[in-house]
Amino acid sequence: MKILHKIKDVRNFVKEEKGKNKSIGLVPTMGFLHQGHLELVNKSLADNDITVVSIFVNPAQFGPNEDFESYPRDFNRDISLLKEKGVDCVFAPPVDEMYPENFATKVVVRGLTETLCGNKRPGHFEGVATVVTKLLNITDADRAYFGKKDYQQLKVIERFVKDLNINTKIKGIPIVREKDGLAVSSRNIYLSDDERKSALSLVKSFDVVQNLLDEGERDADVIRERVIDFISGFKNTNIDYVSIVDPETLEYKGLIEDKFLLALAVYVGKARLIDNKIF
């Protein structure tokens, strides 16, 4: 497995493989890999001749008061996991390789980025869209893999890839969960044992919603309130948002007539956890 830190080395690697008519799959990550990432890697390995995994904690997608500095990192463990999987290449650039002096460009997506996490984390999706554009261009990927846990991120990426005519297929992969249902996340490491129990309130709230729907409830605000009450009943939870939106436009829904996305962001202790489900 190649471990590359320079953009030009990745370009050369990819160029050589493409010259042999090999297809390229990209799995962009911020490292500290968990089963969710490895599922993306599995899909890429199955679909493509060559799989490139990027490991880059992207400062541009963290707000000034967010956890960029403390975001968990374990490069050596990541490398051995990826080697075991049979990944062909890891791209792990330093920050100044991705954002050299005089860097001045951003990719901005209107609309989709203005609700949910975009509303709570200003600049976050610009940071995501910019770095993903760079990674897709650097790796010239035929396919790139993203988890549905970051549902809004997936929709934003699908949008700008289409809008900018980037020649990569974007693949969304279902959420991977622990045995008890908690969505796997690098930030789960922040949770104490007690908080771990409270963190289950997110996935458990899906049952609350399903029960209300089964009872015939169609008022999205009533459902939201019941979810808020449910999660707030757990210790150390602090709701960032509970939203019911259209799964395509991510726009607010008042009345439920069709399928919808329940999207959750909840602080449990200091960990900001997200989860979602389409009903």
Next chain:
Amino acid sequence: MKILHKIKDVRNFVKEEKGKNKSIGLVPTMGFLHQGHLELVNKSLADNDITVVSIFVNPAQFGPNEDFESYPRDFNRDISLLKEKGVDCVFAPPVDEMYPENFATKVVVRGLTETLCGNKRPGHFEGVATVVTKLLNITDADRAYFGKKDYQQLKVIERFVKDLNINTKIKGIPIVREKDGLAVSSRNIYLSDDERKSALSLVKSFDVVQNLLDEGERDADVIRERVIDFISGFKNTNIDYVSIVDPETLEYKGLIEDKFLLALAVYVGKARLIDNKIF
């Protein structure tokens, strides 16, 4: 010469040529071709196996009170000029092919876009950066050609292509001038005979600057004032800006110690003309 209107047809054409190891040159234009465009075409034909010329009057780079609707167009004449040159492919998409419903993305460059024309034409360079990103991705160009008359545009394009790691070499081509020195421009067609004479004030002001430099003048504001006075002495001129800036950062210069860019934008009648020279 192929004339294509659909993105997917261009992709297929380019893919086939690249499969034969052909290099691709792109000349993006808004049509109504003049000698300046044809010079870009000449360079592309010389450097590349395949030359694609795009003809697209890009609504996203015009302000609400600008000349999008009246911008001169002559598709048939453009086509015969390009056929004569030996161009391989013309890409002439309709607006809704480039900006379909729900289009929501823009490429934004900070700093460089905030002076000169960027200051006078809000959103202009976002429109340029977005459409050029699309065209580069659609054509997968090895090289793309832009005139130095639009000096700021060239700098903005160089910037975001580098920042987003787009794998295309950007080539800047010297300004083409009429015999009397007027920079060729599609908008020159707006000029009456009298205005045509006043339009020469832009290129003639370069001599004013050179004389001042020869006399030892180093105060950029003094030079600016003398250029403003000179151009204002011609009938029907209305100065949009006269700027002396650093040729790389496009930042204002007060004292001349090194090389600088004189950049001009002047309305002559209803035509907004630009010109520039590095001293």
